[in-house]
Amino acid sequence: MAPRAQLSQERSRQRREALLEAAVDLFVEGGSRAVTHRAVAAAAGLPAATTTYYFATIDELLREALNHHIERWLETVGKLADVDVAGLMSLITRDTSVQFASTVLAKRTPANSTRELAVILGAARDPQLREAAVRALTTGQHLLEDFLHKAGIADAEGLAEDLVALIAGVALRRSAGVNPEEEEPAKVVRALRNLVIGHLLEDETGTRMLEELRDRTLSGRSDASP
Structure with a gap:
């Protein structure tokens, strides 16, 4: 005993x-104004004091809550570092x-996306927590970079950075x-397919394709002009 x-x-x-x-739940639902001593205690089912x-x-309380949430999220992300890339x-x-x-999106529901976005944005607005917000984003980026490197992607760093932006956009x-x-x-x-294909193209090839698209667009506008 x-x-x-x-x-x-x-x-x-x-x-x-x-x-x-x-505190995190209240912050996600109503922002910092919703986080009061009385509201947090009531939501936790504890006495007001x-x-x-x-x-x-x-x-x-709010700073500790946001930082605590980010640290737990980083622990979860860290467990993905040993994923079997070839098997996946x-x-x-x-x-x-x-x-x-x-399957992936089913495990990461819109509610999860809202929660993570709210916490990271809230931390990013606070000078004392901004470093934690940056760490949350860069940790995910480094994990993706390692995954892409093992998968044989040449520009793993650049693609990982763009994937983080894509993931954030999808979450929003x-x-x-x-x-x-x-x-x-x-x-x-x-x-994802378009992003990966764009990275697989050589810089010169990609630039040439954009120039051709520009020329076709300008040509089309010129033809339409009176």
Whole structure:
């Protein structure tokens, strides 16, 4: 049987954890104005005075909550570092790519996207938390870079950077409900395909294609002119 002191410490840890989670939930739902001592305690199912016992100010509570959430997210991302790249790549074919994307998006719901975006944006606006927000983004980028390098992509760093921007854009689109969820997998696969193909092209080839597109566009405008 655990000593009484250990039980008390565990109960204290659980209460503090509950307050941090509640603060993040309120922040995601209503922004920083929704995060008050009373609201956080109520959302955590704890007495109103509990928040001031653990946190001197509401700003301290919110900062700790956002930072705590980012740190937990980074721990989750870190576990993906040892993924079997060859095994994962073997699952992605022309016929299964959309289904594969559907499986991934099903595990990362729009609610998840909204939560992560809100936390990272909230941290980025706070000078004391901006470093944590940057770390969250760059950690994901470095993980993608390592994955792409193992997959044989030449410009792994550049593609990883662009993929982070694409992922953030998709998360924002899903959060806003721009498209029906059943349409998202195919749209994501299309975007990924175009992005990867663009990186696989040599700079000179890609530039030449853009110049040809420019010339066709200008020519079309010229033909349409009176």
